Amino acid sequence: MQPERLVIVGAGMASLKLLEELAAAAPRRYDVTVVGAEPTPAYNRVLLSSLLAGEASDEDLRLRGRDWYAAHGFRLLTGAPAQAIDRAGKRLILRGGRALAFDKLVLATGSEAIRLPLPGADLPQTLTFRDLYDATRLRALAAPGRRALVIGGGLLGLEAAYGLVRRGCSVTVVHLADRLMERQLDERGAATLRRTLEAKGVGFALSASSVAITGDAQVTGLELATGERLPADLVVMACGVRANAGLAKAAGLRVNRGITVDDRLATSDPDIFALGECAEHRGDVYGLVAPAYEQARTLARRLAGDDSATYAGSVLSTNLKVSGVGVFSAGAIEPEDGDETMVLADPGHGHYRKLIVRDDRLKGAILVGETSDALWYLDLITTATPLGPLREDLAFGRGFAMAA
Numbered sequence: 001m002q003p004e005r006l007v008i009v010g011a012g013m014a015s016l017k018l019l020e021e022l023a024a025a026a027p028r029r030y031d032v033t034v035v036g037a038e039p040t041p042a043y044n045r046v047l048l049s050s051l052l053a054g055e056a057s058d059e060d061l062r063l064r065g066r067d068w069y070a071a072h073g074f075r076l077l078t079g080a081p082a083q084a085i086d087r088a089g090k091r092l093i094l095r096g097g098r099a100l101a102f103d104k105l106v107l108a109t110g111s112e113a114i115r116l117p118l119p120g121a122d123l124p125q126t127l128t129f130r131d132l133y134d135a136t137r138l139r140a141l142a143a144p145g146r147r148a149l150v151i152g153g154g155l156l157g158l159e160a161a162y163g164l165v166r167r168g169c170s171v172t173v174v175h176l177a178d179r180l181m182e183r184q185l186d187e188r189g190a191a192t193l194r195r196t197l198e199a200k201g202v203g204f205a206l207s208a209s210s211v212a213i214t215g216d217a218q219v220t221g222l223e224l225a226t227g228e229r230l231p232a233d234l235v236v237m238a239c240g241v242r243a244n245a246g247l248a249k250a251a252g253l254r255v256n257r258g259i260t261v262d263d264r265l266a267t268s269d270p271d272i273f274a275l276g277e278c279a280e281h282r283g284d285v286y287g288l289v290a291p292a293y294e295q296a297r298t299l300a301r302r303l304a305g306d307d308s309a310t311y312a313g314s315v316l317s318t319n320l321k322v323s324g325v326g327v328f329s330a331g332a333i334e335p336e337d338g339d340e341t342m343v344l345a346d347p348g349h350g351h352y353r354k355l356i357v358r359d360d361r362l363k364g365a366i367l368v369g370e371t372s373d374a375l376w377y378l379d380l381i382t383t384a385t386p387l388g389p390l391r392e393d394l395a396f397g398r399g400f401a402m403a404a
Contacts, residue, residue, distance in 0.1 A: 003028070003029060003030050003031045003104040004031065004107075005033070005104075006029050006030035006031065006032045006102065006103070006106065006108070007033050007034075007035070007100050007104075007105050008033070008034045008106045008108060009037060009064065009105065009106065009108065009109055009247065010037075010107065010108030010109045010276070010278075011035065011037075011038065011076065011078060011081065012036070012042050012108065012110050012295070012358065013042055013044070013276075014037075014108045014217070014275055014276030014277070014292040014295070014296055015034060015036075015042060015106075015108040015276075015305045016041075016063055016064060017030070017038050017292065017293050017296035018036070018106065018299060018334070019069075019072070019107065019274065019297040021073070021297050021300030021301075022300045022303060022304065023072045023074075024300075024302050025122065025303075025304035026072075026268065026300075026304035026305070027072070027253065029147035029303075029304065030104075030303070032074045032075065032076075033100055033173055034069070034074055034076050034077065034080055035074040035077045035080045035092070035094065035100070035324075036076075036077070036188045037080070037082070038079070038131065038314065039078050039079040040078060040132065041063070041064060041069070041076060041078060042063050042064065043061040043063055043132060044060075044061045044062075045163070045289075046180060046320075047060060047061050048129070048131070048132065048134075048135045048159070049160065049162060050163075050219060051135050051139075051161040052129075052135050052138055052139060052142075052160065052163030052164070052166075052354040053166035053167070054160075054166055054167065055166070061132070063351075070109075073118060077094075079093065079100065079132065080094050080098075080107060082094055082095075083095045083342050084245055084250065085105065085247060085248070085250075085251035085253075085272075087251055087252065087269060087272075088270070090102055090103065090105075092105065094159065101162075102271075103271065104165040104271050104272075104273070105271065105273070106246065106272075106299070107259055107267070107272065107273065107274040107275075107279075108276050108278065108279055109244040109248075109276075109278040110276060110277045111132040111241035111243050111244050111277040111278065111287065112130070112242060112244050112303070113129070113134075113237065113240075113241055114240045114241060114242055114260055115128060115237055116151065116237055116239060118211065118335070119212040119213065119378075120212055120214060120215060120219065120235075120391050121213060121217055121237075123213060123217075123218060123219050123235075125218055125234040125235065126213055126219060126236075126367075127234065127235070127236050128236070128237050128238070129157075129159070129160040129237075129269045130316075131154045131239065137155055138163070138164070138236065139167070140162050141233075142163075142167040142168070142169050142234075143167065143168065144167070145168065145169030145229055145234045146170070146234065147171075147173075147233045147234075148164045148169040148170045148232060148309075148338075149173075149174055149177075149221075149230055149234075150164070150171060150174065150235075150236045151202070151210050151236065151237050151238065152174075152175060152237065152239035153173050153174075153180040153182075153206070153241050154175065154180075154181055154238070154240065155181065155184075155320065156184070156238040156241075156327050157220065157239070158173065158202075159238075159322065159398060160236050160238050161197070161369055162172050162197070162200065162202065162322075162324060162344060163203045165200060165201045171202050171203065171233040172202075172203040172204065172205055172230060173202060173203070173204050173206075174205045174208050174210055174222065174224070175204070175205070175208065176207070176208065176209055176239075177210070178206050179191070179194075179206065180197075180204075180206075181193065181322070181327070182327035184318045184327070184333065184366075185327070185328050185352060185364060185366060186333050186334060187366070188305025188343070189329075189333075189366045190313055191352060192345070192347065192350055192352040192368045192369065193322065193327060193368050195350065196325050196368075196369065197325065205230065206292070208224050208226075209224060210222055210224060210225075210227050211223050211224065212279075213235050214229065215388065216372075219232055219235055242257075243258035243278045243279070244278050245258055245278055248278075250379070253268050253269060253272065254266045254267065254268035255280075256279055256283075257280050258274075258277075258285040259274040259278050259280060260278030260279075260301060261273065261274050261276075261280065262324040263310040263312065264302055264309075264310060264311075264312055265281075265302070265311055266301045273299055275292060275296055275299055276292040276296075277292065279315060281295075282313055284313060284314075284316075285315060288318065290314065291314035292318070294314055295311055298310065298311040315330060315378070315381060315382045316329070316330065316331070317329065317331070317373045317381075319328035319371065319378070324370055325368070325369060326367065326370075326371035327368055327371065328365065328367040328371040328378075328399075329366050329367075329368070330365050330377065330378050331356070331362070331364035331365065332358075332363045333354075333356075333364055333366060334356075335356050335364075338358070339357065339358045340356070340357040340358075341354065341355070342354070342355040342357070342394065342395040343355075343359075344376065344395050346369075350368070350369040351368065352366070352367070352368040352369060353365075353366070353367050354397060355377070355394060357391070357394070360386050360387050360388070361384050361386060361387060362380040362381050362387065362394070364381070365377040365378075376398040
């Protein structure tokens with residue numbers, strides 16, 4: 001009996017995790033072909049900012065070599081963008097016309113950087129910060145004394161800013177909102193992070209709307225809605241990402257903000273699945289690695305024949321080093337009526353901690369600066385554990401609370 005043909009579109013971190021789980025759960029069950037648009041196998045995108053900052057090498061970003069794919073019987077095609085899905089003929093068409101037949105198809109196409117449609121956005125010194133190619137271009141342009149503007153005060157923008165500062169650039173982050181990382185941090189947490197980053201040399205222009213990138217043959221600055229012009233030699237657009245769902249939409253699959261999937265990670269076509277940043281599950285599109293890995297484990301179990309495997313969604317959480325500063329956020333960031341709020345702050349050391357308790361359960365946590373207890377707080381949130389005697393010393397961390 002011939003193995004089923006499984007084609008995976010996308011060769012990034014979510015795709016690799018699916019392959020690792022599938023190799024463990026159902027080795028050689030499928031004839032697997034993986035196609036990726038980028039020229040390299042999967043690499044650790046989380047380390048792109050460290051690569052830009054000179055704190056990590058290209059080797060540090062590597063996850064699995066081509067020999068690993070071959071050893072497990074996985075056919076890997078890189079530099080091979082998918083062009084169309086022929087659902088009726090069950091074929092994936094690659095750029096250039098090559099067709100791959102499939103019995104099951106997995107879309108792990110990730111997301112793409114949003115480029116603001118500003119005048120001057122096509123100048124060669126206007127870049128995004130999303131993949132290895134972007135990081136390589138930024139490394140080539142960044143140099144001591146160069147003036148860089150980063151549009152976007154979310155995670156990617158702050159990481160790009162820190163990397164450019166480490167390369168000797170003068171950097172200002174231009175952000176539309178009135179605080180940094182507004183989806184993950186409250187006002188005080190964002191202010192704590194801002195002060196710490198300012199001490200590292202990053203400047204900020206908040207509540208600032210960009211209207212045009214100035215310059216003829218090369219970037220000279222950025223014009224704001226107020227009429228102010230900020231001088232610059234390069235501009236980085238790091239103002240968000242959108243699900244890369246064009247391939248699915250053109251094939252007639254159901255697409256909203258991402259490719260819509262059910263609890264089995266199946267799309268509107270039962271033989272086509274999606275996971276990672278391109279997928280929308282119960283109205284949520286996750287832009288983080290952890291949910292993609294959870295989805296990969298579920299889908300691998302289903303592909304291995306476990307019909308009981310389902311994905312119920314992920315608790316939104318961020319546990320990262322933002323420009324060298326520990327930042328953790330999970331669950332609610334603002335209290336509702338009847339909630340209790342605990343806050344510990346040490347502005348001198350750049351530490352901030354906020355916990356939200358509802359009905360004797362932890363509903364949200366924000367940590368800036370000191371994040372060693374992040375996973376403990378996340379576990380309390382995800383398991384909805386009754387706090388009981390932990391409540392009294394909860395704000396002081398696991399060591400205090402568990403010893404009480």
